[in-house]
Amino acid sequence: MHRQLVFRRGMREYAALVRAQRSALQPSEDLLSRLVYGWGNSGWSAGNDYAAACVREAATSTGSILECGSGLTTLLVGLVCKSNGTTLHTLEHHQAWWAHVKGWVDRLGIEGAVNLHYSPLIDHGEFDWYSVPMGALPPRFSLVLCDGPPETTRGGRIGLVPLLRQHLDGALVLLDDVERPRETEIARIWRETHGATVEIRPGEAESGARGYARLRFPDRS
Template identity: 45%
Template sequence: MPVRKLYRAADRLYRRGLLAAGMRAFRRQPPGTLPSRRLLRALRKGWGNEVWSASEELLIGLMREAWKTPGPVLECGSGLSTLLLGAIGMRAGWEVWTLEHDAFWAEHVRQTLRRFGITNVHLLHAPLRDYGAFHWYDVPPERLPARFSLVLCDGPPGNTPGGRYGLLPVLGHRLSPSVVILLDDAGRPDERAIADRWTAELGGTMTIEGVQKPYARIEGPG
């Protein structure tokens, strides 16, 4: 086997082990507690998609909200965050609905959820569709619950026409009045404008969180 292939195979094995050990440690923590930065770094490295995964700051913020929320939880854009939300939800007693536009990536995340015995995530392959003013996931409304209490908006990718704006016009009626929405990449002008627009449309409040890679936390009026 060429050296490069061998190296890649060894790296894959190493990361797989790192993720498995990280998930074990994460799931052993007492309910309500947050993982250390060291453990989070190991989880991100083990997942092996560091550029595209939610930042450590966002994951910490997400887990803080996840331990408080009554559920159910909606996630736009799957990956490491799906595993962590699923693991918390299994202990807290709620379910996660994840929208993923990319069929290949959806299958990869689905297989990983299966490997870790995470059974409370409904990972829906929802290709992007043109809604006129924006593109967003083609959601099957009959497969979604009535009221989400927490939303992680980490997709679709930033270059989608209209960005991530579609959440409110398409699924606004499925959000609880006191919903908490975390929107990644709020340091970028387009995402920041979307966060401002959602806040105004919900009549809620917004804070910008995170130092290295800001994200928006928007809370409904209750």
């Protein structure tokens, strides 16, 4: 009950911040901590640094945004998209969790800005990844928030680029959990195979914060 109260109050505060700050959006560490606590998906929810980066980049993005894996960032970025007139496409493989997040999307009135796709994980040959609704996606994304599928998935998050490279010309990709060996290797592969530039933003070891990588893909058009 306390978590729910904290979350509702935090979301009201965050929504007011989005309306006031727009492209200069920078939620405080305290607000993000309250939202993460209130959301309550411990162990799976994005850390403060990654959530702040998602919000910051979404606030200045002028094109469509792709999110791999849904959760708190879906709501935070969705409110930004509604304010800015952009759209978020989110892929979620877990049906019950998809329904939970969809309930919050509807409750916040951001269903016009957030396209939450139920996308089960399927066999793509060398890896498992989302069943991508190609016909429902825009031709290009300016920003990709890659925090899924789960670490235990065969191939992890590697499937993003092989399946959607044609949508990523010039895109910025935020890859979470880059302190894990598999994500470090994925960033290396995307750099060496697809020419992405890679900037690592390490987490703070003292606080246990997870790091993430910023990858920029070349525009081949």
